[in-house]
Amino acid sequence: MIYPDYPFSPHRFGVRSGLSLSYLDEGPRDGEVVVMVHGNPSWSYYWRTLVAGLSDKYRCIVPDHIGMGLSDKPDDAHYDYTLQSRVDDLEALLRHAGIGDDAPVTLAVHDWGGMIGFGWALAHAAQVKRLVVTNTAAFPMPAAKALPWQIALGRDWKIGEWVIRGFNAFSAGASWIGVERRMPADVRRAYVAPYDSWANRISTIRFMQDIPLAPGDKAWPLVEAAGRALPGFADRPALLGWGLKDFVFDHHFLDGFRAALPQAEVHTWEDAGHYVLEDKHEILVPRIRDFLDRHPLAG
Secondary structure: OOOOOOOOOOEEEEEEOOEEEEEEEEOOOOOOEEEEEOOOOOOHHHHHHHHHHHOOOOEEEEEOOOOOOOOOOOOOOOOOOOHHHHHHHHHHHHHHOOOOOOOOEEEEEEEOHHHHHHHHHOOOHHHEEEEEEEEEOOOOOOOOOOOOHHHHHHHHOHHHHHHHHHHOHHHHHHHHHOOOOOOOHHHHHHHHOOOOOOHHHHHHHHHHHOOOOOOOOOOHHHHHHHHHHHHHHOOOOEEEEEEOOOOOOOHHHHHHHHHHOOOOEEEEEOOOOOOHHHHOHHHHHHHHHHHHHHOOOOO
16 A cells, blocks of 8 residues: 555564564654654554654654554554553664664654653653654643543453444544545545454554553553653653644643743644644644754754
């Protein structure tokens, strides 16, 4: 399949025994590194406009998580679909790409990618020199925020798994309700294309089932630790780009980042949704580029 506005040549990496992870590595090898981490149910396709806007100067490394995008989609017997696995995979990919423990990076995150990226940053805080944060989380659910019923259905109910895996309801639904500006049909098809069968939709439901809401949940310790560590990044440049029509990562999450990163540049749009880079890439990509150019890693 040809993916619109995705002229890149993905690489593949044996991230675990028998499992191959697809990723983009675009831009000059000696460019400042921008690591872009997607969430659920998207894939590296979400970041395509930012890669196009940066890769003449910046080295853009963009994984497709296992089970997502163009990466392998194993069953539960061959992969543990947990937040810790995602963090470990990102660690392995960056090592494979030659990003050593002392190499500076810019961390760009969206959706569940915030928990993955900041989970990785727990052991690599000194490497993270700049932050680009879009409609995501890096801390437990705010007390004032209720879990939307659409997410609870997939997380907690067997019928939710049946609907999501049987009809691709989450990925297809997100391509409609995740934006305020309707996606072109070919772009919408690109978002949902990797999830074309019951087997290939496993990760979209496992991501939801791994959402931590209480201390007994498997991902809770990692997310809680990331939340505690987040204010430690307040001393470095950060940009927050937010679609305010996101019914999941709404103003409660934005407020959490604003409190933890009080010096951050904040750009919000009342007429943008969860996929803020779809709704506002013509504005947001140049602003991110300007932000990076104004805060070089050297000098």
